[in-house]
Amino acid sequence: MMNLLDEETRTRLLKELANRDQALADNIRQRMFVFEDLVKIDARSAQLLAKEVPINVLALALKNAAVEVRRFVMGSLSSRNQKILEEEIQNLGPRRISEIEAAQAEVIKTAKKLQTEGKITIPG
Secondary structure, three states: OHHHOOHHHHHHHHHHHHHHOHHHHHHHHHHOOOHHHHHHOOHHHHHHHHHHOOHHHHHHHHOOOOHHHHHHHHHOOOHHHHHHHHHHHHOOOOOOHHHHHHHHHHHHHHHHHHHHOOOOOOOO
């Protein structure tokens, strides 16, 4: 459920929970898999995930992503697909944060589906 919340709400809830029960808050954080955690998956899993997510969704998800996340995802693609994805990101124009978060949630949902199917491994 925590992964479905927007970043601001999730951060606020975890902070409040940590004030009441630090151990529980830490346990929940460890069990969560968020978009920024993509850098923790292995290269083969990243390649499979990138193939499963539509390019327009991946581009939107990466629009405001941390540099290390963008670099990691780009590194899992062929040179040709890197260029296509870069062009797609550049052509997006301004987007609402809610749209970007929805795209990131779709990437995470796909990752969890692939994990359930035994196709990729998500650490933790």
